[in-house]
Amino acid sequence: MLEQLKREVYEANMLLPKYGLVTFTWGNVSGIDRESGLFVIKPSGVDYDKLTWEDMVVLDLDGNQVEGTMRPSSDTPTHLELYRNFPDMGGIVHTHSPWATSWAQAGRGIPCYGTTHADYMYGEIPCVRNLTKEEIEEAYEKNTGVLIAEHFKDKEYMAMPAVLCKNHGPFTWGKDAHEAVHNAVVLEEVAKMAARCEMINPEVQPAPQELQDKHYYRKHGAGAYYGQK
Numbered sequence: 001m002l003e004q005l006k007r008e009v010y011e012a013n014m015l016l017p018k019y020g021l022v023t024f025t026w027g028n029v030s031g032i033d034r035e036s037g038l039f040v041i042k043p044s045g046v047d048y049d050k051l052t053w054e055d056m057v058v059l060d061l062d063g064n065q066v067e068g069t070m071r072p073s074s075d076t077p078t079h080l081e082l083y084r085n086f087p088d089m090g091g092i093v094h095t096h097s098p099w100a101t102s103w104a105q106a107g108r109g110i111p112c113y114g115t116t117h118a119d120y121m122y123g124e125i126p127c128v129r130n131l132t133k134e135e136i137e138e139a140y141e142k143n144t145g146v147l148i149a150e151h152f153k154d155k156e157y158m159a160m161p162a163v164l165c166k167n168h169g170p171f172t173w174g175k176d177a178h179e180a181v182h183n184a185v186v187l188e189e190v191a192k193m194a195a196r197c198e199m200i201n202p203e204v205q206p207a208p209q210e211l212q213d214k215h216y217y218r219k220h221g222a223g224a225y226y227g228q229k
């Protein structure tokens, strides 16, 4: 079932250690087949050097595991919540990449200080609040997705394919698993540059809006914006 998607999602997962976004078994990538309403995700706790494409787990949008013997990623409920709320998302990545996770732990969004950021993400990369004690106890991973969905409701979420979850880490997305990983790599680079930028100049200001617009729209076309629809 969904062999091609499993291979794509497996290859996307293998890019996480390749680009230095994960240590040990941290992180996970999924991809969805909108026609069947089934998505594929990495199994939980499996070393990347032991992972195979046949290990990928298949679930439906009710969260039922329809194929695969291994336990799906512990973050599956978050991926599921995002796929259910955002129809243009074709692939989702979660990592603990160190620079992006540092901004998440600091509870700060990442301002757009330059064109590298502006080429991919329109404006400040948001950091959403902590979950409440009740939200954590009720359903931590699901409510992480609910929180992200609340933030991006009625926004052009594909113009800002990244979010930081306070005291946790980043999630990114794209039209497919590979684009979601590309955005995860960009996020980590941008997080590193922004942190260093503030170290070099604590008074640094975001890049002029016209420069941000020029770069974002040149790459994505006019009309794609991260604001109210």
Ligand SMILES: O=C(CO)[C@@H](O)[C@H](O)COP(=O)(O)O
Binding pocket: 025, 026, 027, 028, 042, 043, 044, 045, 046, 072, 073, 074, 075, 094, 095, 096
């Ligand atoms: O965010 C977390 C843990 O805080 C997860 O991303 C783990 O780091 C990976 O979990 P599995 O995908 O292996 O279940």
